Amino acid sequence: MMANRQLVFLFSSMLLVVLSPTVTAALEQDLADLDSFIQSLMTCESKPIVGLAISVVKNGDVVFSKGYGKRDLNQGLPVDNKSIFGLGSISKSFTATLLASVLAERDDVTWDTPLVDILGRDFRFQDEYLTKKTTLRDVLAHRTGLQTFSLQLLQYGMDIDRAEFARRVRHFSEVHPFRSVFSYNNFLYTLAGHVAERLAGKPFEQLLRERILFPLGMNATTFLADALEEGDFSNFAQCYLTYNKNGSSLTLDREAFRFVV
Numbered sequence: 001m002m003a004n005r006q007l008v009f010l011f012s013s014m015l016l017v018v019l020s021p022t023v024t025a026a027l028e029q030d031l032a033d034l035d036s037f038i039q040s041l042m043t044c045e046s047k048p049i050v051g052l053a054i055s056v057v058k059n060g061d062v063v064f065s066k067g068y069g070k071r072d073l074n075q076g077l078p079v080d081n082k083s084i085f086g087l088g089s090i091s092k093s094f095t096a097t098l099l100a101s102v103l104a105e106r107d108d109v110t111w112d113t114p115l116v117d118i119l120g121r122d123f124r125f126q127d128e129y130l131t132k133k134t135t136l137r138d139v140l141a142h143r144t145g146l147q148t149f150s151l152q153l154l155q156y157g158m159d160i161d162r163a164e165f166a167r168r169v170r171h172f173s174e175v176h177p178f179r180s181v182f183s184y185n186n187f188l189y190t191l192a193g194h195v196a197e198r199l200a201g202k203p204f205e206q207l208l209r210e211r212i213l214f215p216l217g218m219n220a221t222t223f224l225a226d227a228l229e230e231g232d233f234s235n236f237a238q239c240y241l242t243y244n245k246n247g248s249s250l251t252l253d254r255e256a257f258r259f260v261v
Helices: 025-042 088-103 115-119 128-133 136-140 162-171 187-200 204-213 224-230 254-258
Strands: 010-013 051-058 061-072 084-086 239-241 250-252
Touching: 025 051, 025 061, 088 136, 088 187, 088 204, 115 187, 136 187, 162 187, 187 204
Parallel strands: none
Antiparallel strands: 010 084, 051 061, 239 250
16 A cells, blocks of 8 residues: 555544444344354454454444454553554445546546546556556456556555556556456556546545545544654554464554555
């Protein structure tokens, strides 16, 4: 994940509250069972979970929300109502929803409009056929067939905006035939974000706040770049890897946030 505003990594603060007064006896038992299940997951011998926060919503109301474990093992800090977790690839759903909002206002662009018709003739992939045919639907459905990682993209560093990123996708190699397989691609969702910027005439972050986050009351949700600039990681849940050979947890240093995808 890139460490600037242009390639976004979303964070959301999880609110930890008590059971809602609207919870029925039957639902309360279900939630108690859920709590027991999560507790068992936290102590799983093969891949123990360091910390998590969970909320259950029913008919628009939060009926259960609780934090488990630690947000920082070294300092023994628990997950609490100010713990901030990275949403990772869940942010792709935000990008897709934002694009749907933008496209709904346009009569000249659809999910099946070729990207080159939106981004202009300077935009291209390595393959001319892909340049002519690739659409937003292809990008969001992970069916372009392009490689998921590019050294050429990273060669001159990752502190780039989306326009420069769009220029560099011409270095992506085709590893599968176009529209033949599902091939997960993180980077191309950044390209989708750039399309939203071009169509709406505003930065991606501003669009996301105005059209999705603020209307939903997600005022505590922020972007990785904002957090890096503020330099305050005290409420961030540390990243841990629990699949090393001895089953213990490996810490990803705070600086690793600049590179995590």
